[in-house]
Amino acid sequence: MNDTSIKISIRKLYKVFGDDPQPALQLVMDGMGKAELLEKHNHVLGLNDINVDIPAGKTTVIMGLSGSGKSTLIRHLNRLIEPTAGEVWVDDDNILEYTDTQLRQMRQHRMSMVFQKFALLPHRTVLQNAGLAPSIAGQNERKYADEARRWLDRVGLAGQGEQYPHQLSGGMQQRVGIARALTSNSDIMLMDEAFSALDPLIRTDMQDLLNELQAELQKTVVFITHDLDEALKLADHLVILKDGSVIQQGEPQHILLNPAAPYIEDFVADINRARVLRVRSVMGTFREAGTYAGDIDHHDTLESVIAKSEGDTNLSYRVMQDGKPVGLLDMRKLVRALVPSERSVERETPDLSDLQSKSAETDAALSQ
Amino acid sequence: MATYDFIFDGLGLRNWCGASGDDSGGMTSMAQLLAQTSGSDVVVSPWETPFPSMDAMHEACTSFPQSRALTSGLEEGFLSIKNGLKVVVDPLTQPLSWALNEALWVMQVVPWFIMIPLLMLISYVVSREWKLVGLVAICFGFLGFVDYYSYTMQTLAIIFVCALTCVALGVPIGIAMARSDRVQRIMIPILDMLQTLPPFVYLIPLIFLFSVTEPKLYGIAIILYAIVPVVRLTDLGIRLVDPDVIEAADAFGMTKRQKLLNVQIPLALPNIMAGVNQTIMMSLAMVVIASLVSAPGLGVLVLRGIRSLELGVGLLSGLGIVLLAIILDRVTKAALARINVSQSR
Ligand SMILES: Nc1ncnc2c1ncn2[C@@H]1O[C@H](COP(=O)(O)OP(=O)(O)O)[C@@H](O)[C@H]1O
Numbered sequence A: 001m002n003d004t005s006i007k008i009s010i011r012k013l014y015k016v017f018g019d020d021p022q023p024a025l026q027l028v029m030d031g032m033g034k035a036e037l038l039e040k041h042n043h044v045l046g047l048n049d050i051n052v053d054i055p056a057g058k059t060t061v062i063m064g065l066s067g068s069g070k071s072t073l074i075r076h077l078n079r080l081i082e083p084t085a086g087e088v089w090v091d092d093d094n095i096l097e098y099t100d101t102q103l104r105q106m107r108q109h110r111m112s113m114v115f116q117k118f119a120l121l122p123h124r125t126v127l128q129n130a131g132l133a134p135s136i137a138g139q140n141e142r143k144y145a146d147e148a149r150r151w152l153d154r155v156g157l158a159g160q161g162e163q164y165p166h167q168l169s170g171g172m173q174q175r176v177g178i179a180r181a182l183t184s185n186s187d188i189m190l191m192d193e194a195f196s197a198l199d200p201l202i203r204t205d206m207q208d209l210l211n212e213l214q215a216e217l218q219k220t221v222v223f224i225t226h227d228l229d230e231a232l233k234l235a236d237h238l239v240i241l242k243d244g245s246v247i248q249q250g251e252p253q254h255i256l257l258n259p260a261a262p263y264i265e266d267f268v269a270d271i272n273r274a275r276v277l278r279v280r281s282v283m284g285t286f287r288e289a290g291t292y293a294g295d296i297d298h299h300d301t302l303e304s305v306i307a308k309s310e311g312d313t314n315l316s317y318r319v320m321q322d323g324k325p326v327g328l329l330d331m332r333k334l335v336r337a338l339v340p341s342e343r344s345v346e347r348e349t350p351d352l353s354d355l356q357s358k359s360a361e362t363d364a365a366l367s368q
Numbered sequence B: 001m002a003t004y005d006f007i008f009d010g011l012g013l014r015n016w017c018g019a020s021g022d023d024s025g026g027m028t029s030m031a032q033l034l035a036q037t038s039g040s041d042v043v044v045s046p047w048e049t050p051f052p053s054m055d056a057m058h059e060a061c062t063s064f065p066q067s068r069a070l071t072s073g074l075e076e077g078f079l080s081i082k083n084g085l086k087v088v089v090d091p092l093t094q095p096l097s098w099a100l101n102e103a104l105w106v107m108q109v110v111p112w113f114i115m116i117p118l119l120m121l122i123s124y125v126v127s128r129e130w131k132l133v134g135l136v137a138i139c140f141g142f143l144g145f146v147d148y149y150s151y152t153m154q155t156l157a158i159i160f161v162c163a164l165t166c167v168a169l170g171v172p173i174g175i176a177m178a179r180s181d182r183v184q185r186i187m188i189p190i191l192d193m194l195q196t197l198p199p200f201v202y203l204i205p206l207i208f209l210f211s212v213t214e215p216k217l218y219g220i221a222i223i224l225y226a227i228v229p230v231v232r233l234t235d236l237g238i239r240l241v242d243p244d245v246i247e248a249a250d251a252f253g254m255t256k257r258q259k260l261l262n263v264q265i266p267l268a269l270p271n272i273m274a275g276v277n278q279t280i281m282m283s284l285a286m287v288v289i290a291s292l293v294s295a296p297g298l299g300v301l302v303l304r305g306i307r308s309l310e311l312g313v314g315l316l317s318g319l320g321i322v323l324l325a326i327i328l329d330r331v332t333k334a335a336l337a338r339i340n341v342s343q344s345r
């Protein structure tokens, strides 16, 4: 992650809900947990010492179960919720020092938001909804219509501009929500469980749409979900929350192979690993010598490699990146990576390069 | 001997009371009369112990005020602040008198063959329903035919001015209530009181304050009575606006004012319109009572029916009021329905 710049930086962020949060915050800083704080002091611990760097132009997914503080965290990024303590830096400004006017400016031009329940204005047409941000900035409909229509077309709503939101299906309403965020022309897009209210098939469509848009536009997306499949499909950077604390963050493949806590192991246990894991995450270092069955791309999923090998575990493949060989993939190693039970070994070796040498050892042990 | 002598004796207030209650020169109670005729002290059984009311206390101690003193005291108190109150309230409410006079004048001056088509046009613009336009034509045609046209127009003029004032005052009050819990806490008892006080009770202090010939007298009574629903429903409507939509408005950087004008009021409009409908219905009910204090219109005919037992006049003018109520209700409800269709979820 060193090669990308940081767009949003969250530092030592705490949020305590309740009548008198400051003393409760002190208790939290002294190590009191969420359950105890609620029971003994009747305050809810929303966020506990959050430190997250959100890379520019990438999709950062914040994942956690219901009540883990995801919505609370994302609402700190545009200050819909005020923190009890901590800092939120956006483009080198601490937004907690912003005046009301500066804050509104940021919300109008630099950050947009997509909501779980769409939250469109029911008395305005689709076009007027899409043009919400420019209309707030004072532009009239004729002025923003072209831009709004362009984004409506882009999200697949060509010709629907004159409809009212209630005339559209849920999936289409959320497309309006996305068009509204895009029309604001902001670098940062906050999405709070944006697809959770949609049917599974439509949901997949929307995920594909978001990935396409991302490939094209490279916005800084902060996406919230409670669904690991969705997280792995979208994430460049994954942050896992539990009870208001970050328990692991990093590259999704890495988290999948090295879950840092039993909580995450449970999360990743049911995942279709072959479809999610990429060749680059499990390959071995490249050696000139040796024979291989063919070339595969470092970004291929393991599933596609299995299909290619037709299940033959004796093969190995040369891994290519931008036309250069970067590694070797042994099919037996691939198969082992599909079994989550190996995680206990991996957990002690969080570093990826370590992991590879380690699995080489187990490799040897197994073949005896 | 009175029942509560012991209180004053016990407190050592006998001197303050002056002589014993028996020698009092004021009203003589039934018990005392009985005692005089039978020539002996009445033995009051514990079952008949009177409530320790002001009058009972007065019996025991003449210096203690009777309840009559309370009511007359209230009256005197009101009379003493009346002039001060008038200085403030009179100019404030003068526009109301003026508006009512103007409206009454306009409605009388415009000839029927312009006024009835105009009312039909208004009902079409508001409701977009030809059936309703037909209803308006039939009702006004009937009322004109039985020679109640000018009375009907007077009633309509009063309702028009009063309902408009109610909306102009009530919507901002409702908005203030929705925005601040404290304003709401203060306003709710006032609204409850306005709604539950018998309508006649409004009239009494107003009669003291203004002369009976001033139109604002009944104008104020109608407005006080009819403003409640529009205030309540504006407050409710704004508080019921989907918090997700409000959050979206915040997240895209709306100012408070933009939020109010572009999100909260439009989304509360169905509720506000329901309040306007109620307000119009209530002003219609009050306009009849207001005839007691010289409000012109159909109510005058109703009163005439009661006073001189003219059954026919009373029934026909009552029917006229019902017809007006039906028209006003249907037209405002049709407008409400149009708002609802355009923003149903
Ligand atoms: N306004 C609030 N007052 C009190 N507690 C709150 C408030 N908002 C959220 N919480 C609590 O904070 C925790 C995190 O909530 P939330 O961020 O909505 O979780 P998630 O979005 O992950 O489901 C929950 O325990 C919730 O009850």
Ligand SMILES: [Mg+2]
Pocket (backbone or CB within 6 Å): A070, A071, A193
């Ligand atoms: Mg949530």
